[in-house]
Amino acid sequence: MPSTPLRIDSPDPGTLHLSLPPRLDIATTGDAWRRASAALDRPDIRTLRVAATDLENIDGAGIGLLVHLRDLSQARGIAFELAALPGRFQPLLDAFPPGSLPPPLKSAEPPGFLEQIGRSGAGLGRDLRDLLGFTGELATAIGRSLLHPREIRWSETWSTVERAGVNAFPIIALVGFLIGFILAFQSAVPMQQFGAEIFVADLVALSLLRELGPLMTAIVLAGRSGSAFAAEIGTMKVKEELDALNTMGIRPLRFLVVPRALAAIIVTPILAAFTSFFGLIGGLVVMLSLGFPLVTYVNQVRGALSPEDFPSGLAKALVFGLLVAGIGCLRGLQTGTGASAVGESTTRAVVAGILLIILSDGLFSVVFYSLGI
Amino acid sequence: MPSPLIRVEHLTAGWNGRVILDDLSFEVFEGEVFVILGGSGCGKSTLLKQMIGLYTPMSGHVRIDGDDIVTARGADRLRILRKIGVTYQSGALFGSMTLLENIGLPLREFTDLPEEARILVGRMKLKLVGLAGYENHFPSEISGGMQKRAAIARAMALDPRILFLDEPSAGLDPVTSAGLDALIRQLAETLGVTFVIVTHELPSIFAIADRVIMLDARTRTIVATGPPAELRDRAEDPWVRRFFNREADNG
Numbered sequence: 348m349p350s351t352p353l354r355i356d357s358p359d360p361g362t363l364h365l366s367l368p369p370r371l372d373i374a375t376t377g378d379a380w381r382r383a384s385a386a387l388d389r390p391d392i393r394t395l396r397v398a399a400t401d402l403e404n405i406d407g408a409g410i411g412l413l414v415h416l417r418d419l420s421q422a423r424g425i426a427f428e429l430a431a432l433p434g435r436f437q438p439l440l441d442a443f444p445p446g447s448l449p450p451p452l453k454s455a456e457p458p459g460f461l462e463q464i465g466r467s468g469a470g471l472g473r474d475l476r477d478l479l480g481f482t483g484e485l486a487t488a489i490g491r492s493l494l495h496p497r498e499i500r501w502s503e504t505w506s507t508v509e510r511a512g513v514n515a516f517p518i519i520a521l522v523g524f525l526i527g528f529i530l531a532f533q534s535a536v537p538m539q540q541f542g543a544e545i546f547v548a549d550l551v552a553l554s555l556l557r558e559l560g561p562l563m564t565a566i567v568l569a570g571r572s573g574s575a576f577a578a579e580i581g582t583m584k585v586k587e588e589l590d591a592l593n594t595m596g597i598r599p600l601r602f603l604v605v606p607r608a609l610a611a612i613i614v615t616p617i618l619a620a621f622t623s624f625f626g627l628i629g630g631l632v633v634m635l636s637l638g639f640p641l642v643t644y645v646n647q648v649r650g651a652l653s654p655e656d657f658p659s660g661l662a663k664a665l666v667f668g669l670l671v672a673g674i675g676c677l678r679g680l681q682t683g684t685g686a687s688a689v690g691e692s693t694t695r696a697v698v699a700g701i702l703l704i705i706l707s708d709g710l711f712s713v714v715f716y717s718l719g720i
Numbered sequence: 721m722p723s724p725l726i727r728v729e730h731l732t733a734g735w736n737g738r739v740i741l742d743d744l745s746f747e748v749f750e751g752e753v754f755v756i757l758g759g760s761g762c763g764k765s766t767l768l769k770q771m772i773g774l775y776t777p778m779s780g781h782v783r784i785d786g787d788d789i790v791t792a793r794g795a796d797r798l799r800i801l802r803k804i805g806v807t808y809q810s811g812a813l814f815g816s817m818t819l820l821e822n823i824g825l826p827l828r829e830f831t832d833l834p835e836e837a838r839i840l841v842g843r844m845k846l847k848l849v850g851l852a853g854y855e856n857h858f859p860s861e862i863s864g865g866m867q868k869r870a871a872i873a874r875a876m877a878l879d880p881r882i883l884f885l886d887e888p889s890a891g892l893d894p895v896t897s898a899g900l901d902a903l904i905r906q907l908a909e910t911l912g913v914t915f916v917i918v919t920h921e922l923p924s925i926f927a928i929a930d931r932v933i934m935l936d937a938r939t940r941t942i943v944a945t946g947p948p949a950e951l952r953d954r955a956e957d958p959w960v961r962r963f964f965n966r967e968a969d970n971g
Contacts, residue, residue, distance in 0.1 A: 373879050377832035384834075406879035407911075408833060411841040438910050448843050451820075451855040685815045685860045 353379040355386050361393035367402045371409030380412050395420045399432040410439045481677045488600050503606040511572040512614030522563055523622035527551055527629025535633060544637055548644050549651035551630035556660045560623035565667030569700035573675035576607050577696035580679025581689040604676040615668025616661040655720050663711050670703045725750040725914050731780035733770050740766055742940040746933055753908050753915040753928050758935035764918045765886055772806050772884050805875030809887045811867040813859040819870045820855035826877045845873040849903060865896035885917045889924050901927040934960055
């Protein structure tokens, strides 16, 4: 049933008369508010009379309109008269006398531009210091755990191996295959112009085993497991489970981080080997389509690789795995408070994990070059 | 006697086939402060969530102002939900929004109020719960007690007829808890809001409740109904008397 609207009339030029409808609630106040505000915009109004004669029901929104009209009239020097408001509604209006709504207190001021730069710089410095400290602590904890293997939580470690390694196998196989396939396909076209298609096998094998296999594996691991580590530990932090561990005298580093780091160290080289293997199969598909037999491809790959290529790739993968697990756990431990904190930790874990992987890959390139590997 | 605003009829609820609440029937009258209480694990919060339609019961009905929330779907369900406001144990304020934005969200979604009206109504709700001035604060910038009061302000945003509060004073200091009790009584008396409150804080129960029902985990049903003082002094069930007198159960 349509409700009766607010009635507006002007018995004389300086007076505005508003008759409230029987129902002034959350459903009807919006329309009344707009029409009353528009009517009050006339500059010649000296008196505002509001009649609540028909009013049967009013709620918080309706009271809000009365407060708004009263305060607006006061601000514009207009006389405000409210007539016939039923007594049972008077306490609702009395709860908001003029000036009873103070201006909002200021929340924490956002920092200025220069301050932001300073804070970011200081934050970066703190972050690097924390990272270095955490790396040292983690290395010590892993070393100690390896010396005392009974202290390691093997059930947690193998469970993480399954989640980060075994469960990642399908995506790793797909990524590896596609990387090998795309690499071979993209390089085959220009190489054909020089009659050098056979060397596509060399390119695929060398780049996968030395570089792309470990790198892609680590990036997938950062997105998949590094974020999961940060979210798991971050949620524990938010739920005060880390405080519970600390007060029991159990160090979260040994209890939570070491099993995850060991699992990452175990699975990353294995996954990197599989990435390279499936990449080689992707390359093989392209080579077969170009008319080269399987035996030619295999012989070309074997000839292109030197004995240290595979182990050097695995060594990289091992370090990448440690970095991904370490930064994931560190971001989890650094989780703040609030609903968005875990999400922020997860994002920071993935971003920092990929950044560290690329930086350390560059470092590996320099070291391997210096060593002649 | 006012008319019943909520009717719970032969409600049976539980998890995975295990019955927690068995054949409960009771009524909540318009304008009363109704408290659901009982020991830990007796199904108080489960009952509350059945009453607000979050969970579906195994059998039975919950009628709010005559409409069954258990079977209502689509627009009918939304119409029932507009009559109720709910606050949860944790407050459940949206952390990425200021207090004013938290209160403004239902106003923006479900009304045609212009922005200045939404802001004014939001500020008035905050003033009602004693948080005037904190409009631009985020939930993380205020205390736990203030968060609970802000959650009540948000639940009142659309002026519902019924407010369901799940453990409103849990974890609060006695002074803050007493302030919250006073606020509930004030809202019930000035705005005529009906309250359904889950709690086992005895001082709060005596301060605010018109009537209570007491659930028992052993029988999985209601063991006592009535004004709290009456149950404390004259309940037939010795467990109910022990509960109200805070006596240890050595059995």
